[in-house]
Amino acid sequence: MPHHKVSNYEAHVRSLMAACAWIGIDRGRAAQYGLLIRQFFEGAERSREHILAYNESCEITEIYKLWQANIDNFPNLDKKIRAVFSGGPILREDEKSHTSSNRARNDAFVYLLAGMLIRAGVSVVAVNGSLSKHARCKSEADITFDWNGSVIDVECKRPQTPVTIQKRVKEAYQQLTRPERLGRPGVIGLDCSAFIRPPGTVIEKDSAEEAEAFLGELLETAVMREITAHLKPSILGFILFARAPAMTRKGHSTILSPDGTPLQRYFRPESISTTLVVNNSNSSDDQMLRTVFQMLSQKVSDLDF
DSSP states (O other), X not given: OEEEEEOOHHHHHHHHHHHHHHHTOSSSHHXXXXXXXXXXXXXXXXXXXXXXXXXXXXXXXXXXXXXXXXXXXXXXXXXXXXXXHHOSOSSGGGOOTTTTTTHXXXXXXXXXXXXXHHHXXXXXXXXXXXXXXXXXXXXXXXXXXXETTEEEEEEEEOOSSGGGHHHHHHHHHHHHTOGGGTTOOEEEEEXXXXXXXXXXXXXXXXXXXHHHHHHHHHHHHHHHHHHGGGOOTTEEXXXXXXXXXXXXXXXXXXXXXXXXXXXXEEEEEEEEEEEEEEEOTTSSXXXXXXXXXXXXXXXXXXXXX
């Protein structure tokens, strides 16, 4: 399920400002992205932070647009989202796994995925310890939702390198199968954005569609082999996610070199994301994730984030 954000920087900066006002912050990484984006588009600033800020900031605006109409249903969740917007380094490249600097983005994935599920029509009853006003169950999972009367837990992980995929998946499996979970079926969510591309790089393609296809192939190649051994009956499947910055061709110079190629090509920054649902056909419900994927595809992939 691919999605790309085409850069209209002025509208995007307005969304960032609205997100900061909505959650009540005037500092932190969310507040800094707007300045970096303006300097990139309106000036000649081309530092690593200026080039990558647009993609990083899309996480903020997406969470804002997914949650602004639903936040009141989950008491105290606004405080947790505020910490996500203000915490963490400007770029994911500057996270340090041995400190708490990656906590903000780890939690951000939980809120992003939960917001996507709610927008798709899934009855989410708990998010990161915040119970819905209509919840009738307890939850210690990152996300819990009701599916035709059954309670489904989702544990989210964000591996920092390909080497740690299996370790994070094992952690999620252990959490989902704790005795206190009462045998609930589980889903594992993986945000693979931290390692899907080399640090400090962007995907350069002729179109957003090419970039989306490339990112999807990267995600499948990097992750599928690492997770198939964990498709045990109690696990309904995986929801895999990745986001990456891209530069796609906008045009080229009319002045040609002696060999006939344009002397200059023009690119625009975009944010590319893709979601891959891996269904476990040997689980207790081999249709649930298929249906969830269809709901996500219909309601989320075409949203104007």
